Amino acid sequence: MKIVIIGSGLAGLSAGYRLCKSNEVIVFEKDPDIGGMSASYSLENSGKKYFIEKYYHHIFRSDSELLALIKELGLEKQMLWLEGKNAYFVDGKYYPMNTPFEILHFSPLSILDLAKLGMLVLRIKLIKDTTPYDRIKAKDWVLSTAGESVYENFFAPLMKSKFGDNAGNVSAAWLMGRVKIRSDRGTEGENLGYMRGGFDSLIEALEKEITANEGEIRTNREVTEIVIKDDAVQGVVVNGDFIACDAVISTVEPAVLDSITRGKLGALHETLKSIRYQGTACALIGLDKGLMGDGNYWLNIKADVPFGAVIEHTNFLPFEDYGENIVYVTSYFQERKSLLWTQKEEEVIDSYLKGLESIFPEFSRKDVRWTKLYRRTDTAPVYEQGYLEKVLPFAAGPSGLYLAGMFSSSNYPERSMNGSVKAGFESAELLMQQKEARNQHKELRPV
Known part of the structure; x- marks a missing residue:
C-alpha cells in the first residue's frame, strides 16, 4: 500500500x-x-x-506514548529528569514561584487570594472529565471560582501572553488541561524531562x-x-x-x-x-552571562514588552553541554499583520533585546554572542x-x-x-x- x-x-x-x-x-x-x-x-x-x-x-511524566517511543528507539539513556524552576515578573518586580514560602511572597495577591488560588488548583486536579467546561470561558470560570483579583493579577497576564486578544474567549477546559499537565511539582520546582543532546x-x-x-x-x-x-x-x-x-x-x-x-x-x-490558529516568534539567544542568576528556568511576564516569556535553557540543562548560556524569548501572535510576523528578523530581535534590557538591569547587549529567530503562523489552535x-x-x-x-x-x-x-x-x-x-x-x- x-x-x-x-x-x-x-x-x-x-x-x-x-x-x-x-x-x-x-x-x-x-x-x-x-x-x-x-x-x-x-x-x-x-x-x-x-x-x-x-x-x-520538554517532557512530562504523563507523556506515556512519547516515553514509550523513546524507549522503543533505544534512546532512553538520554533521558534526564530535572527540576525546572519558575518565576513571575509582574509590575516591575521579580517573584520566584517554586516553594510555598516563595508563593506566599507573591504580593500582587493577598493571603486570601493565594488561598483561593490554591483551592482552585486543587479543584482542577480533582476534576476527572473537563468536557463540560469546554462551553465555559476560562475567564468566567476563574472569576466565579476564585474572584477578580486572582484572575486579573495571576491568570489574565498569562492568558494574554499566550492568546493575545483571544484570551477572553479561551475555554475553561483548556485552562484545566494546562494546570493538570503542569502539576508535577517537587519542593524546589516542576519536574520536567529532556533528552540530553536534544x-x-x-x-x-x-x-x-x-x-x-x-x-x-x-x-x-x-x-x-x-x-x-x-x-x-x-x-x-x-x-x-x-x-x-x-x-x-x-x-x-x-x-x-x-x-x-x-x-x-x-x-x-x-x-x-x-x-x-496562532503564530509564534521565538528567539534563541546565546549569551556570555546568564539572565536569571537564581537558577530559574521559566519566567512568565506581565510588563510592557513584546514577549510573554523568557526561558533560560541552561538554567535547566547543564551549562557544560553547550559551553554558553542559552535563552529563549518568545511571543505568540494572532494575525499575519502582527509586527512579529511582518517585521524583518533583526527588527524583531532588536525589540526583544530592548525588552530584556527593561526587565534585567544587568543585561548588556555586549553579552550577546548570537541570535536566531524561528517564526511561523501555524503554531497551535486557539x-x-x-x-x-x-x-x-x-x-x-x-x-x-x-x-x-x-x-x-x-x-x-x-x-x-x-x-x-x-x-x-x-x-x-x-x-x-x-x-x-x-x-x-x-x-x-x-x-
Missing part, C-alpha cells in the same frame, strides 16, 4: 514509523529541514557541535527507521493538492507533479487542508474554516469556548484520507509533544484497521 504523509513533524514521523515496515511510505515536507515544531538548530561553540530546538520543548536525536531516529524500511522523506516538497475523485483519494500534487497513492495522512493546519482538498470534505469544510466541537476526526471522510496533528483529540485540551506522537499513532492504526477490513471484505465477496 502506497501512503503519502504530508508534514514531517512528530505526528507525521510517528505515523510513518508505524506504517513503514509493511507499506510504501513517502513523507513530504515543505521546509528544508524535518521536524516541524520539533526541528533543531545545529550550532557550534569552541569547536563543539550541539543541537538545540528552534522552539523550547530532541534532534528523536527526529533523527524516526527518520532512520523510516528510510531503513525503504520509506522516503523528501524535503522542500510542498503538497499543493490532495486529489479526490468519487469520494476517494487518488494521489497528491507536489511541486506540480501528480503522485498516485492509496492513502494520505495530512498533518497540516486546517486552513491549509481546506485549501489543498479544494473544498471536497463536505460538512468538514465549514469546520476547517472556523478553526483559528482553544476557544466550544472548541471541542471542532476537533477534527482521524478519518476525514473521503476514503483513504486521514488527519493527525495539533488539531487532533489527543492534543485537546492542551497540546504537547506526546499528543502529536499519539495522533500519528492513532491515524496510522485507523488506516491499517480500515485497510484490513477492506481486504477481508474483498476475500468474502462471491466470485
Whole structure:
C-alpha cells in the first residue's frame, strides 16, 4: 500500500514509523529541514557541535506514548529528569514561584487570594472529565471560582501572553488541561524531562527507521493538492507533479487542508474554516552571562514588552553541554499583520533585546554572542469556548484520507509533544484497521 504523509513533524514521523515496515511510505515536507515544531538548530561553540530546538520543548511524566517511543528507539539513556524552576515578573518586580514560602511572597495577591488560588488548583486536579467546561470561558470560570483579583493579577497576564486578544474567549477546559499537565511539582520546582543532546536525536531516529524500511522523506516538497475523485483519494500534487497513492495522512493546519482538498470534505469544510490558529516568534539567544542568576528556568511576564516569556535553557540543562548560556524569548501572535510576523528578523530581535534590557538591569547587549529567530503562523489552535466541537476526526471522510496533528483529540485540551506522537499513532492504526477490513471484505465477496 502506497501512503503519502504530508508534514514531517512528530505526528507525521510517528505515523510513518508505524506504517513503514509493511507499506510504501513517502513523507513530504515543505521546509528544508524535518521536524516541524520539533526541528533543531545545529550550532557550534569552541569547536563543539550541539543541537538545540528552534522552539523550547520538554517532557512530562504523563507523556506515556512519547516515553514509550523513546524507549522503543533505544534512546532512553538520554533521558534526564530535572527540576525546572519558575518565576513571575509582574509590575516591575521579580517573584520566584517554586516553594510555598516563595508563593506566599507573591504580593500582587493577598493571603486570601493565594488561598483561593490554591483551592482552585486543587479543584482542577480533582476534576476527572473537563468536557463540560469546554462551553465555559476560562475567564468566567476563574472569576466565579476564585474572584477578580486572582484572575486579573495571576491568570489574565498569562492568558494574554499566550492568546493575545483571544484570551477572553479561551475555554475553561483548556485552562484545566494546562494546570493538570503542569502539576508535577517537587519542593524546589516542576519536574520536567529532556533528552540530553536534544530532541534532534528523536527526529533523527524516526527518520532512520523510516528510510531503513525503504520509506522516503523528501524535503522542500510542498503538497499543493490532495486529489479526490468519487469520494476517494487518488494521489497528491507536489511541486506540480501528480503522485498516485492509496492513502494520505495530512498533518497540516486546517486552513491549509481546506485549501489543498479544494473544498471536497463536505460538512468538514465549514469546520476547517472556523478553526483559528496562532503564530509564534521565538528567539534563541546565546549569551556570555546568564539572565536569571537564581537558577530559574521559566519566567512568565506581565510588563510592557513584546514577549510573554523568557526561558533560560541552561538554567535547566547543564551549562557544560553547550559551553554558553542559552535563552529563549518568545511571543505568540494572532494575525499575519502582527509586527512579529511582518517585521524583518533583526527588527524583531532588536525589540526583544530592548525588552530584556527593561526587565534585567544587568543585561548588556555586549553579552550577546548570537541570535536566531524561528517564526511561523501555524503554531497551535486557539482553544476557544466550544472548541471541542471542532476537533477534527482521524478519518476525514473521503476514503483513504486521514488527519493527525495539533488539531487532533489527543492534543485537546492542551497540546504537547506526546499528543502529536499519539495522533500519528492513532491515524496510522485507523488506516491499517480500515485497510484490513477492506481486504477481508474483498476475500468474502462471491466470485
